[in-house]
Amino acid sequence: EDKVVQSPLSLVVHEGDTVTLNCSYEVTNFRSLLWYKQEKKAPTFLFMLTSSGIEKKSGRLSSILDKKELFSILNITATQTGDSAIYLCAVVQTGGGADGLTFGKGTHLIIQP
Amino acid sequence: KAGVTQTPRYLIKTRGQQVTLSCSPISGHRSVSWYQQTPGQGLQFLFEYFSETQRNKGNFPGRFSGRQFSNSRSEMNVSTLELGDSALYLCASSEQGGVNSPLHFGNGTRLTVT
Numbered sequence: 001e002d003k004v005v006q007s008p009l010s011l012v013v014h015e016g017d018t019v020t021l022n023c024s025y026e027v028t029n030f031r032s033l034l035w036y037k038q039e040k041k042a043p044t045f046l047f048m049l050t051s052s053g054i055e056k057k058s059g060r061l062s063s064i065l066d067k068k069e070l071f072s073i074l075n076i077t078a079t080q081t082g083d084s085a086i087y088l089c090a091v092v093q094t095g096g097g098a099d100g101l102t103f104g105k106g107t108h109l110i111i112q113p
Numbered sequence: 114k115a116g117v118t119q120t121p122r123y124l125i126k127t128r129g130q131q132v133t134l135s136c137s138p139i140s141g142h143r144s145v146s147w148y149q150q151t152p153g154q155g156l157q158f159l160f161e162y163f164s165e166t167q168r169n170k171g172n173f174p175g176r177f178s179g180r181q182f183s184n185s186r187s188e189m190n191v192s193t194l195e196l197g198d199s200a201l202y203l204c205a206s207s208e209q210g211g212v213n214s215p216l217h218f219g220n221g222t223r224l225t226v227t
Contacts, residue, residue: 041220048215105155
């Protein structure tokens, strides 16, 4: 059975800390991995990763994919209270998979002032 | 461009009733996907529509159905509601589906079944 596992499930840190969120996957016909940030309602798109070893960066956020070891990490440096959210990882499959995207259960990140 | 719009924002229904949720995608997006989000199960894929055709389907019972109109707007219907159907239902649109382009989510419809 295809699965996407995120860790930790929840994380509480102080402002200014650096955090690393993990996403491992076991799926057939992997095509890409996506990261989303969900604050109150709508998840918002962060990164799409398709190639191993190429870091995607946006401000204080960065992410990288390891297709050999089947995982991705999302780094947030100099965290701010506005980074508090649920971070979702999703894997996209090809080959006519009928399941669309497979999401992990998310990491609930809380940044304390 | 306006974002993905879902209506209504909140719904309270009783067991056995049926409900219809609506989603208007971003202009130009032809793919609309539906997801159910619960604290215990996370985000689970319901189905995807592209150009009025259901292209992918998740592992949900037949009580969950959907359709897409020629203007790409989509509706999702749940019949014979059960308590376990209480969840946040998210709609997402993309140009081609999640394979080649990221999904853009709406704010969801919070359904409570009593």
